[in-house]
Amino acid sequence: MSDAETLKRCSAVKGCGQLLPLDAFYKCVNGKLGRQANCIQCLRSANSILEDTCLYVMSNSRIPGEYKIGRSSHPYERATDLQQSHNFNMVVHAIFDGLGYREYDIHCALDAFRIQGYRSREWFAGSLVDLLQVVASFAKPCQTFTSVGSL
Numbered sequence: 001m002s003d004a005e006t007l008k009r010c011s012a013v014k015g016c017g018q019l020l021p022l023d024a025f026y027k028c029v030n031g032k033l034g035r036q037a038n039c040i041q042c043l044r045s046a047n048s049i050l051e052d053t054c055l056y057v058m059s060n061s062r063i064p065g066e067y068k069i070g071r072s073s074h075p076y077e078r079a080t081d082l083q084q085s086h087n088f089n090m091v092v093h094a095i096f097d098g099l100g101y102r103e104y105d106i107h108c109a110l111d112a113f114r115i116q117g118y119r120s121r122e123w124f125a126g127s128l129v130d131l132l133q134v135v136a137s138f139a140k141p142c143q144t145f146t147s148v149g150s151l
């Protein structure tokens with residue numbers, strides 16, 4: 001194999017610009033784009049500020065079967081903000097501690113469930129169990145999983 005097939009340069013736009021072995025890069029989850037533009041090391045340092053953010057799964061109490069999946073350091077405050085001055089409650093179904101930094105990859109993996117046609121790209125339609133299985137596949141084994149509300 002040539003170097004072109006085994007090495008990849010980390011994008012210098014947001015990363016180190018180094019030529020590195022392919023396994024220094026995460027595969028893009030949707031499989032279409034090959035490897036990610038920046039090496040794992042660069043992603044980690046960029047994401048380290050996000051490591052204390054949660055990945056939450058919540059829904060609008062008036063729209064069953066649709067879920068907002070996103071990242072926040074304070075998911076309950078986020079839920080309260082969202083329902084402020086509206087005629088619905090946001091129901092928090094699950095919070096994955098420290099998983100917020102994988103939001104982009106989780107959204108890629110959930111692409112088939114994504115609700116099209118809205119400005120917000122963090123709403124997904126499907127069974128909560130199916131969605132949670134995808135999200136949980138990104139969690140580290142030691143990560144706490146808090147289930148709130150009923151399925």
Ligand SMILES: [Zn+2]
Pocket residue numbers: 010011015016017018038039040041042
């Ligand atoms: Zn890099």
